[in-house]
Amino acid sequence: xxxxxxxxxxxxxxxxxxxxxxxxxxxxxxxxxxxxxxxxxxxxxxxxxxxxxxxxxxxxxxxxxxxxxxxxxxxxxxxxxxxxxxxxxxxxxxxxxxxxxxxxxxxxxxxxxxxxxxxxxxxxxxxxxxxxxxxxxx
Numbered sequence: 001x002x003x004x005x006x007x008x009x010x011x012x013x014x015x016x017x018x019x020x021x022x023x024x025x026x027x028x029x030x031x032x033x034x035x036x037x038x039x040x041x042x043x044x045x046x047x048x049x050x051x052x053x054x055x056x057x058x059x060x061x062x063x064x065x066x067x068x069x070x071x072x073x074x075x076x077x078x079x080x081x082x083x084x085x086x087x088x089x090x091x092x093x094x095x096x097x098x099x100x101x102x103x104x105x106x107x108x109x110x111x112x113x114x115x116x117x118x119x120x121x122x123x124x125x126x127x128x129x130x131x132x133x134x135x136x137x138x
Contacts, residue, residue: 022052024128024138027121046070046077049127053084057091060084078116079103082123088130097126 025045033041047070051063061069061080070077079100086096102122109115132138 018134019056019058020052021056021134021136022049022127022131024131024136025049025124026138027124027128030124031117031120043067043070046081049081050084053088053127057088059087075107078106078119078123082119082126085123085126085130089126097129098123 030045047063047067050061050066054060054062082098082102083100086099089096105115105119
């Protein structure tokens with residue numbers, strides 16, 4: 001018998017949702033931490049947001065798979081992260097502020113140097129806005 005790690009909210013069925021909400025992360029702080037830790041925080045951020053999105057919606061990669069993909073084939077994660085964030089909005093009948101296509105800011109956007117920053121601001125902002133709409137204070 002397995003116990004639910006979040007007893008206040010039942011685990012959602014696949015595609016069910018909404019389960020526990022996530023945490024709001026300051027965009028500037030996240031960028032600074034990624035720089036100071038030489039990219040290690042980027043893996044932590046990826047793990048955290050994907051784990052929260054999966055717990056909330058019952059779908060997606062989850063934290064472990066997302067972190068492993070970030071480490072070994074990181075170029076795919078901007079597309080997947082933005083797509084999963086957009087799917088949370090879509091599941092609630094709202095317009096998606098980000099989608100898999102938002103990943104294009106990261107690659108090939110890296111060649112204009114600011115592309116990854118634009119991607120992160122858009123994606124982290126969309127995730128934060130979603131959590132705020134769910135009542136999370138940040």
